[in-house]
Amino acid sequence: MQTLVVVSHPKIETSNTQQFLKESIAGLDSVTWYHLDVQAEFDLAAETARIQAADRIIFQFPLYWYSAPASLKQWLDAVWLKQVVYNEHGGLLTGKDLGFVVSFSQPARDYQLGGREQFSLSEILTPYRALAAKTGLRLLPPLTIAQFAYMTEAQQQALLVRYQQLLTLPQPQKFNQQAQWFIDRLRTYQSSTLGELAADQLQDQQDALERLQQTISDLKVGEAE
């Protein structure tokens, strides 16, 4: 699965969040980092090929006035044209995934009914929901990064895991895919006995879980009969 991370950030060199995200995907062959603000202009053929090659597109940006910075809109206005990337029957984008990595400086709880910002991220992202509905993109739940500057190292590690999973797992919300991701990662620490043991442990639990899920599923079929 190929993932295109479309980054919209006019001052990326001053953003610790974006630097952290960029470093955390170093070495992942299936992920392309594409920073819009440094592009001089958009060549339609190259942009179309870039989109075509991706199974998943991620819009990654800091929230400026409840939207992405202007560069994402410039790209959409210039490249996402009717008959080029979509048409009445779907087109190039249909069936691909659309995900979001949205950062902001307020606590996450501010973005809800009764919170300081009054609107939820799901509401604020409505224009992108409409865009996905129009083009046949499948929406993934947004990954939000609230107050990166105040995160502990453990919180940053958890973010890194969720970010890598969003970018690489076919279904990043599925528990068993998340578990498998941990198992695969731990197995790569060849020299570490601890890593191997943890991986075995996770694998055992994963197997047990799947057996239980199968049992419950069988029981439900019995009920239905």
Next chain:
Amino acid sequence: MQTLVVVSHPKIETSNTQQFLKESIAGLDSVTWYHLDVQAEFDLAAETARIQAADRIIFQFPLYWYSAPASLKQWLDAVWLKQVVYNEHGGLLTGKDLGFVVSFSQPARDYQLGGREQFSLSEILTPYRALAAKTGLRLLPPLTIAQFAYMTEAQQQALLVRYQQLLTLPQPQKFNQQAQWFIDRLRTYQSSTLGELAADQLQDQQDALERLQQTISDLKVGEAE
């Protein structure tokens, strides 16, 4: 009352809608037409003064991907800065009006639950609702222009009236202000007896309406006692 019409349209010379709107406000001293896409850059002092001078700000644009074209976002990102146009206590924008003139090529009925576009304009404009809530701007209902190309002359005239009223009336939704606007306009046709008569007629109806409203209001007070 001074109104600043902030126009975001990258190809305005090809837009009959925008040309029509521009012509329909020619000669209105209280209205400033400000086309973002022809600005080379934004001088912060000049932009701040422009905003300060306005009692009402109108965002006027064609709907591109369920939002304004990129130039409006460029302006907001560059000019609407914390401590410049707003702060924790409100700031420059507090108490001003924010209105919208939004054009699109689909029928108006497409923008609703169950319609082709699935989302209403009120939902699509959520980022601007959040912006207004943050800065203390008072929202006016959007003026939507659906399928301008198919409008009859009578429909265009009706649009012109609603547009001028949105830009010049202190409370453009109030029936009596709309009526007064017609009366004022008709009186200016000095040479036209018909215009005078129509104005008299409207004025009489307006007086009668206000008397009735007062009577109803008195009755309600009586009920409450």
